[in-house]
Amino acid sequence: MAKRIDLYQEASKRMAISQDARMERIRRCSISSKFGYESADPASLAAIVEMDADWGAAAFAELRSTGFIKTDWARFKWYQPSGKELDDKIAELAAIEAAAIIRLSSMDCAPALPAIRALAENFLEEADGGDTIATSLAHNRMMLAIVSATGELRLMEDYVKHASVAVAYAVAARLEAADLEGMKRSANVIVDLIGTTEPRDCAAEAVAMRLHPREPVNARGIPLSEAARLPDRSPPEAR
Known part of the structure; x- marks a missing residue:
């Protein structure tokens, strides 16, 4: 550990x-x-x-x-990846993230949820700011916490190998305002569903954030208003 x-x-x-x-x-x-x-x-x-x-x-x-x-x-x-090289790297990250989310559905990941939630809030703030590099880095930090929550060292080692800082910068060069808006919707859904018995919808949103960020699955139809963002799901004794 x-x-x-x-x-x-x-x-x-x-x-x-x-x-x-x-x-x-x-x-x-x-x-x-x-x-x-x-x-x-x-x-x-x-x-x-x-x-x-x-x-x-x-x-x-x-x-x-x-x-x-x-x-x-x-x-x-x-490091200046071709379009295909970066596509392949993004697909690898999406696969690991989806696998981690599915794994968490069969675990008690409650202890990890406050940290994941805080990192999701940070992601939303960076996306609101419009800096694609800061947003891409925040996205990786959020997903790194999700992968780490599985407790599987090999899975995490693979993720760290693929999710380098340079890759985050390369991904950021592709992002536009419409992508950031879609990613924010996906982030809300992911945090709403992480660790629940609905891992497929949650994993689908994680994949969407990577492969088609401006087209979120938005399984729950969660709005982007401030009032709807990331409700507190921490245990009562932790509040």
Whole structure:
């Protein structure tokens, strides 16, 4: 259990916009293909933002650990997935998320619900703000908590491997306002149904958030009004 908790905490901590504005600039430029086939090495990184070699070395390590820089035979290159590559990655994430939701329907996941609910609220807030990168990262944090709630280390290890920060940025480049609206509807349904005896509808919404975000299944027809958002389902003693 300790290994799973450590893995969750480390992955969740990474799944955020960088506090270093220079690093965030590099992330956004790399995922939008502004660097093209330029070399990805510590010296080049330092030169981009006019920093010293130590900063470049630290930045290089961070960008590799979060998936923005990949190893390609004897050289390092920027992560710039083709449309099909990203489609496949999104499908993998959707499959793991759906599997986790189905698994939770046969478990007592009540202890995990407050954290999932809080992360869903954070997702809704980020989506309201309109920043697609912040929204994509918040989406991953929410789903990471759902996968972690199963207690299955191997499932979580697979998810963390596929749900890198770089992938979240690549997904964000595709999102538009209509997608965010659909994702908000799905998030409400997911939190309403997670851990209940209706896992198929819940899993379907999770898949919709990945594969066709602007077309939610919306099994319950939950409105987007503030009044309808995420009612408190925590145990009375926890309120």
